[in-house]
Amino acid sequence: MAGLTPEVEEAVAELRAAFSQNEVEVEPDNAGGAYVLVRDLPLGDQYRPARSWIGFQITFQYPHADVYPHFTDPTLARTDNQALGQGFARTKWHGRDVTQISRRSNQWNPAEDTAAIKLAKVLQWIVNQ
């Protein structure tokens, strides 16, 4: 895709391969990075909605830059009416209301970590809450 660094392009290709059942939307951020939205991901039955999109920005210094935070449906709530808890916050991202999921990687390793692996880990964390 025009305007992305080769490393970000590679990350997008890996995301499309790893989440081949999901629609992956990509929009360049005009610095070489991209805003990415992966649709219809399973967040878990403890949430309403149980499936939704997750968005994030891969910045131009990826893979050295961590990929965080992640964002999802602004109406996300627990079905047991408890608060979403630590790591979740309401905010705005890329012009829209969202629920922010804050999962910074303290041990990010650019030789091994990728945007797809990070998304899988974030998804796993959401499901386990």
Add this chain to the structure above:
Amino acid sequence: MKGPLSLRLPEPLYQRLMAHLFPGDGDEHGAMIAAGICETERGTRLLARELFLAQDGADYVPGERGYRALTARFVAEHAGYCGDEQLCYLAVHNHAGCGQVQFSNDDLASHERGYPALLDITNGGPVGALVFNQDAAAGDIWLRDGERQVVDEVVIIGRRIRYLYPAPLSSRMAVERMYDRHARLFGDLGQQRLQALKAGIIGAGGVGSLVNQQLAHLGVGHIVVIDPERVDLTNLPRVVGATRWDARAFLTNRRRLRLQQIGARFAQHKVKIAQRLARRANPSVRFEAIVGDVVDTENAARLIDADVLFLAADSMQSRRVFNALVFQYLIPGFQMGAKVVVEKTTRQVDDIFTVERPVMPYSNGGCLLCNGLILSDRLRDEAVSPAQRAAQRYVEDDEVRQPSVITLNAITASQAVNDMLLMVTGLFDATVNLDYRRYEAQSRSVQVMGIRRSDPRCLDCGQGHRSRLGRGDRARLPCRVSQ
């Protein structure tokens, strides 16, 4: 290929090569170097990335036409590797003697027989050969368009930067009388080395302005300074050469916000102040004042053929680009910093220190990535807009108004420039330790920051397939993409 042609060899690679070529048996031995390339208006640099030693009797055997030759299998295997990796293939052997060295007629005839085909195998190379003796080196480089070029200079990048030529350089110009006291320390040749040097400075604030001043006074011939900022009234006690006029103090020192804003808008750029100062110290300096961010590709590109780099900027993104430049283009660098740590609630001073980190372009050379000094979260934070950062509530911009004084800045700047001086003029001890140094101002103690780490998988200093080490123009710098 433009201008003079040089080969840059990291010191550990050169030491391995010399140990292989000169084991004490007086015989010839062979090897191969896979190199990246950097082409600019200053000339062309071949950048030694990997060394493959040819095993005597198996890879390096008696030749049909000459004394010894690399086997066809060794050549094919390594030329194929260079083609796959977009690297230049450089065959290496040695001759006896010292002082001067040249290829034999048999050597040159073998180049004519083999190198046109090697250019095809390596997708255009360049390809070529190098011959070394103990203190001289010569090279015959073949280009895609059928042109041939000799290697003018081999530069060994290490604690003492060394230069090898096919024969001793005969003519030496006398240096200007103004540098007489310098020449008494490192000779006319040392002063000429400084005059031929291109130094890049990232950041023209408190530390960078001092580095610039010292380089200009030393007689460094070419200085490039990159900084996007204009000088501010509060910078005046630290940015050397800056005046109240530069900061438009008659406007910025007023109470009315509107006047302050107008003053700030028309204040002088820091790089222009650096330029004025450098030219006063050395009117013949070639100075490039770049108003911009090194994170932008076109600005970083101005540093790829520098001989030494100084990082005097705070941002993690600048560190990222600096580290990449060091390893991708085999340029020794120095990262500097001074910090006063203040407890947030009591405002008590907890610590006052400076750091100086030499970064040499080889494994265990002080890679900032391997040593945990380029933080992945801060790289990400700096890449998004301040509004986004505020919305995501991850970052406090507490660095902006940290205490700062010229004396601390001068300690780290002087340490780095002095290290560069001793490196370039060959005055360092042969076994000098280039570990990071931290000066604790309150206790007047200097700490050596321990053994420097190096991760073989590192994408900057490692030698894996994805590493940028020595690839030069054939890899991309981690910069913002120009739209």
